[in-house]
Amino acid sequence: MEAASKTDAKKEKTSIKTKVQRLGSKLSGMVMPNIGAFIAWGLITALFMDSGWLPNAQLAKMITPMVTYLLPLLIAFTGGSMVDDHRGGVVGAIATMGVIVGTNIPMFIGAMIMGPLGGWCIKKFDAWAQPRTKQGFEMLVNNFSAGILGMLLAIIGFFGIGPVVSGLSAALAVGVDWIIKRNLIPLANIFIEPAKILFLNNAINQGILTPLGIQASASAGKSILFLLEPDPGPGLGVLLAFMFFGKGSAKSSASGAAIIHFFGGIHEIYFPYVLMKPALFLSVIAGGVSGTFMFNLLGAGLKASPSPGSIISILLMTPKGLGNYVAVLSGVAVATAVSFLVSMVILKRDKSEDTDLEASQAKMANMKGSAKGTSSDASAASNEDARAILSTANEVNHIIFACDAGMGSSAMGASILRDKVKKAGLDLSVTNTAINNLKDEPGLLVVTQDELASRALQKTPTAVHVAVENFLNSPKYDEIVTGLKTKEVSGTVDSAPKSDDKAKKETTEESNIQDIDVSKIKVIDFIHHDQNVGSATMGRSLFKDNMKKSGVTGIKVQHLSVGEVDDEEDVLVIASRDTAKRIKLSFKNVQVLVVDNLMDAPEYDKLIAELK
Template identity: 45%
Template sequence: MTTTSTTAPASGGGVRVRVQRFGTFLSGMIMPNIAAFIAWGIITALFIDKGWVGNDGPIEAWQWADSAILGGGVIGDTQYTGLVGPIINYLLPLLIAFTGGRMVHGHRGGVVGAVAAFGVIIGAEGTVMFLGAMIAGPLTALILKYVEKPWQGKIKPGFEMLVDNFSAGFVAFFASLAAFFWLAPVMKWLTDILGGAVGWLVETGLIPLASIIVEPAKVLFLNNAINHGVFTPLGTDQSAQTGKSLLFLIEANPGPGLGLLMAITVFGVGAARATAPGAAVIQFLGGIHEVYFPYVLAKPVLILGLIAGGATGVLTNVIFQSGLVAPAAPGSIFAVLFQTAPGSHLGVILSVILAAAVTFVVCMPFLLATRRRDLEAEAAGGDKLAAAIAQTEANKGKKSEHLSNLAARTGSTAGASAPAATAVATTPIQNIVFACDAGMGSSAMGASVLRNKLKKAGIEDVTVTNAAIANLDGTADLVITQQQLTDRAKGKSPNSFHVSVDNFMNAPQYEEVVEMVKSQKEQTE
């Protein structure tokens, strides 16, 4: 083995790349906290007035729990506070602010970000301050980072903790005051405008037109800015007031993707037709929507079917006044059904079915009209799907194990690179960390694969975990990332040994890592 495989990330510019990066940052604040949204959604679905238990629960204990969870009051001499309001107004925004601050400047950045966000929350009392938390958290952490920059490395030994704590404390103090007096009124005004605009679209029945923007944005990986920057905050606010929101299903509805892939399964040709059924399972049941993006890039006219299907799903929820209690992430049918509000199951299920059916019907004539041309192109050796997979990964800005597996099933090597040999680590490897943007999903699966390989090799005392790149603290002996992310990981953990892979699920470098660790163990015995 010779060198570590590294590939500098492609430099990107333009509006699309900037929006994509912004959306990725917003997603990085929301996605690690989805479990808290789910917990709040369960509490809301059970104990609001129209919930499964509601105020008229048949069991006295449930009635007491319902009252206690919904709001404050006094039972006997005991004062109690509800859960639904405090979680949505305080806990969730603070988690978002802390996560955003930590992404910018570590744990201390998260702390000062949470304090500043509290100023927004209190200053705009009665408004769900997700947008304010998304601004206050990262911005305050960034201020702390620059405030401390002049004296970094210049503090006399023994005084570092004192200086760090007081600098962070003063930044948090001034930031919370600024957020209370200045940012809170602005965010309340902005939230009222956005909420009023969305409410007007719902009341006038024009909200289905949002699919004209959302569906193309998904294919270009621009949807995170819309979904996490607008739909999730406003949807959560609506859910807190009414117990449900259709905004959670505008982007997450798995119906359009299913309809597209089923149309290709029936009327498609070649590799696209052969791979579409498997992609449909991953998309509909697993919630990984990106697997259908290459099919659209290979035949862009199919976006019309997605728009029609998405608008149909939204319109169905408008007609039935149905929605979810919390975000469905990932966009799997299981997550959608789990988050469906009480009394909304008929509308939500129909919105998925009708969205799939309309997409299927609209895509059918386009596929039939180009079938002969597609067959001729396939006979001539043309492979639009392989090129589209590579383009999809380029749009995403990093490798995707799901897209790589899709490319493998097409028999294509598009977007793949020859695996480079892995260098030999000079220090003992005890702690291996898989790192990606969010520290979830792909990195967790990669960690599981390597953990199993080490176990089969009889290596039990090596820790394999996964984390977001922003949370790397330099303590890892070995960091494994996808090629496009290696340089960022090196910046966060410069003293670690780094290995780059194309695909977290089946990278050949894993065998080399196992052999390297095994060799180290044998040398020390």
């Protein structure tokens, strides 16, 4: 009984942790894609306000509208689009105008509520309305439903949610001010430093500290809250200790990691070093607390949140004045020194064998997967050989690394593969971006982490997709280069244009109704992507009408994106040839019917006849 209760308690604890991590991922996912706008606002404030580097009353007029309207609306649009693509983003932004106008403070928390709420509401409405909408009225219903629902949510936000969020924000601001005045703010790092390594850093920084910091900065000109999480001192101290007192691969790689961490601002790179020696959590906590104590003592603060957490970004966001720079640099130096000293003691007293850095990196990847609501070893994509994936694709001319924010580890992964591609003599561009910014285009290879693979597939269904466990160290990169080299050698044969007769024959073979087990079909999905949403909608509507006229009932007909498909034997997917390739690579159980024209394919009459 006691063992069972411990197991139940552990499951409950894990469940709570997972829920917190998922919430944090969603909060950061709304802010991180827009971090450039936050930096722009911070730079405009630092340069053109009365006490800025280049005071300019005309240009300073941008400061208040940006923080009042632009930044919250960007957050709301991103949050809504995370739920229901562009349509959800539009409704979320409309809804957020209600809480903005109904309050007199920057409404970031309100935007984080109303944006996803607007996306969720329009998604639920569409699910109800689409099967009931008559053919030819789809555009009318879509446009007016978004406008009416957005208006209603804006009114609700103005009278209901806005005042509540305003009161909550004011209470939090008073609480933070109380803590700062009593010099208790350094204690926050007891929680912040471990949370960073457990991948709650974005939730804490973008979800809590940044909104409160912007409110404080808008009135006081700077805020210490912007320094709590981005401070590179604790991580730098750990890496310096490994440089002098570490062992094996950890020692040899620490110097390069320190440069990337401190100047590049990619803090993820020091997480595996701490995970190798869990006692080093004490180091980063001690460094964080001491650094924040120095920030608080000297009155340090930044104009806006620095991103990434590089010393360069931090200095760019530091207000004008020698005293401000001394305060910021002193806090970073103290955090580094304390973290280094504690780490030195821990590493020198450690008599154990050298811990494998790669094993620690794999552990970090699994933890990051958990933070996003999945586990990296749960993804079937991670077991696929990249060469096999590339062998099924057409020509690849652009490689994109995609992650939540489009910076950090994805930038490092892109740099690593770019170097390999260059050495292999391949003429390909390798870039990185936020996953929400992906665009479906021909010749695209998307590289993502396992936990983001389904989201990337939904955004770019016709692209080639390769999933990796860890951007910083993956054997898939060599497989990609080998696969691309193989295609380059055989490209003259494989990529030769097909004659019209051959293409038609291939389509007919792929679309053979006899290969489909119609007795199992309960759901028919018309698959769309950015280029054929309208044709999928019309195709579904026409097909459904023809089924009704033929007396076929009991089968659900809908139009979806690739990422929304259920992988079941009773699902028949109808898609264009390019999209069907992605379906066959991504799903094992669904049946697939390939057509040239989603709106009017000759296969439809045969299929309906078989369904009778």
